[in-house]
Amino acid sequence: MPRCTAKSKRSQNQCLKWAMFGKNTCHMHGGKSKGPLTKEGKDNSRKAAFRHGAYTKQSLALYNEAISLIRKIKNLLSNT
Numbered sequence: 001m002p003r004c005t006a007k008s009k010r011s012q013n014q015c016l017k018w019a020m021f022g023k024n025t026c027h028m029h030g031g032k033s034k035g036p037l038t039k040e041g042k043d044n045s046r047k048a049a050f051r052h053g054a055y056t057k058q059s060l061a062l063y064n065e066a067i068s069l070i071r072k073i074k075n076l077l078s079n080t
Protein backbone atom coordinates (compact mmCIF):
# COMPACT_ATOMS: atom_id res chain seq x y z
CA MET A 1 0.00 0.00 0.00
CA PRO A 2 1.38 3.43 -0.91
CA ARG A 3 1.85 6.36 1.43
CA CYS A 4 -0.16 9.60 1.13
CA THR A 5 1.51 11.93 -1.39
CA ALA A 6 0.05 15.17 0.04
CA LYS A 7 2.59 17.80 1.11
CA SER A 8 2.33 20.33 3.93
CA LYS A 9 1.99 23.95 2.84
CA ARG A 10 4.19 25.21 5.67
CA SER A 11 6.91 22.59 6.15
CA GLN A 12 6.79 21.07 2.63
CA ASN A 13 6.99 17.63 4.30
CA GLN A 14 5.04 14.70 2.89
CA CYS A 15 2.01 13.51 4.92
CA LEU A 16 3.23 9.85 5.12
CA LYS A 17 -0.09 8.42 6.40
CA TRP A 18 -1.25 5.29 4.62
CA ALA A 19 -3.13 6.15 1.42
CA MET A 20 -6.70 4.89 1.03
CA PHE A 21 -7.13 1.74 -1.04
CA GLY A 22 -6.81 2.54 -4.74
CA LYS A 23 -5.93 6.20 -4.06
CA ASN A 24 -2.77 8.25 -3.69
CA THR A 25 -3.92 10.22 -0.64
CA CYS A 26 -5.12 9.47 2.92
CA HIS A 27 -8.64 10.19 4.21
CA MET A 28 -7.51 13.62 5.46
CA HIS A 29 -6.19 14.72 2.07
CA GLY A 30 -9.03 13.92 -0.30
CA GLY A 31 -8.80 10.13 -0.38
CA LYS A 32 -12.55 9.82 0.27
CA SER A 33 -13.43 12.21 -2.56
CA LYS A 34 -14.94 10.71 -5.69
CA GLY A 35 -14.34 13.94 -7.64
CA PRO A 36 -17.05 15.65 -9.68
CA LEU A 37 -19.83 13.15 -10.48
CA THR A 38 -22.56 15.16 -12.23
CA LYS A 39 -22.19 16.64 -15.72
CA GLU A 40 -22.52 20.13 -14.24
CA GLY A 41 -19.78 19.41 -11.68
CA LYS A 42 -17.45 18.01 -14.33
CA ASP A 43 -18.02 21.11 -16.49
CA ASN A 44 -17.24 23.35 -13.50
CA SER A 45 -14.05 21.41 -12.85
CA ARG A 46 -12.98 21.75 -16.48
CA LYS A 47 -13.70 25.48 -16.43
CA ALA A 48 -11.66 25.90 -13.25
CA ALA A 49 -8.65 24.10 -14.78
CA PHE A 50 -8.81 26.03 -18.08
CA ARG A 51 -6.06 28.68 -18.27
CA HIS A 52 -5.47 30.10 -21.74
CA GLY A 53 -6.51 27.49 -24.30
CA ALA A 54 -3.05 27.15 -25.87
CA TYR A 55 -3.18 23.36 -25.51
CA THR A 56 -6.73 22.68 -26.67
CA LYS A 57 -7.26 20.20 -29.52
CA GLN A 58 -8.14 23.02 -31.93
CA SER A 59 -5.13 25.20 -31.15
CA LEU A 60 -2.72 22.21 -31.26
CA ALA A 61 -4.15 21.16 -34.64
CA LEU A 62 -3.71 24.70 -35.95
CA TYR A 63 -0.13 24.81 -34.63
CA ASN A 64 0.74 21.47 -36.27
CA GLU A 65 -0.79 22.63 -39.55
CA ALA A 66 1.27 25.82 -39.46
CA ILE A 67 4.47 23.88 -38.67
CA SER A 68 3.87 21.48 -41.57
CA LEU A 69 3.27 24.41 -43.94
CA ILE A 70 6.50 26.09 -42.80
CA ARG A 71 8.40 22.82 -43.39
CA LYS A 72 6.93 22.53 -46.88
CA ILE A 73 7.96 26.11 -47.69
CA LYS A 74 11.49 25.49 -46.35
CA ASN A 75 11.78 22.34 -48.48
CA LEU A 76 10.63 24.24 -51.57
CA LEU A 77 13.11 27.05 -50.93
CA SER A 78 16.03 24.67 -50.29
CA ASN A 79 15.33 22.72 -53.50
CA THR A 80 15.49 25.79 -55.74
Ligand SMILES: [Zn+2]
Nearest residue numbers: 004015026029
Ligand atom coordinates in the same frame (compact mmCIF):
# COMPACT_ATOMS: atom_id res chain seq x y z
ZN1 LIG B 1 -2.41 12.58 3.91
